[in-house]
Amino acid sequence: MTTGRVNPSFKLEDQGITELGSVYYNLMEPALIQAALERGEGELGKGGAFLVTTGKFTGRSPKDKHVVKTPDVVDTIWWENNAEMSPEGFEALHADMLKHMKGRLFRTRPCWRRRSKACD
Numbered sequence: 001m002t003t004g005r006v007n008p009s010f011k012l013e014d015q016g017i018t019e020l021g022s023v024y025y026n027l028m029e030p031a032l033i034q035a036a037l038e039r040g041e042g043e044l045g046k047g048g049a050f051l052v053t054t055g056k057f058t059g060r061s062p063k064d065k066h067v068v069k070t071p072d073v074v075d076t077i078w079w080e081n082n083a084e085m086s087p088e089g090f091e092a093l094h095a096d097m098l099k100h101m102k103g104r105l106f107r108t109r110p111c112w113r114r115r116s117k118a119c120d
Helices: 029-038 087-101
Strands: 002-004 023-025 066-068 083-085 106-108
Touching: 066 087, 083 087
Parallel strands: 002 023, 023 106, 066 083
Antiparallel strands: none
């Protein structure tokens, strides 16, 4: 089941992500908060703010960042500051992720990042 405002140019299926359970595209904040409340992921504070306790680990570890080492990027990456991943390692990880996603519920909001002209 697909729900929400879907941009036909940015569907998960177009990226090879298929056989999912329910997919909710571009939900507004009240719907996201209601879903989180129903799952017991937080509570509403005074004034309606959504409150959560993140626990000990609140962010992504810098050591979790990997770059797929291919001929077209090998000379453009600062390898001392970035862990490399082989294309085969990426494909295995990607296949595992797709397998894990099958039949599950997802809430998604397509986002993209534009490269700054300062980087040219």
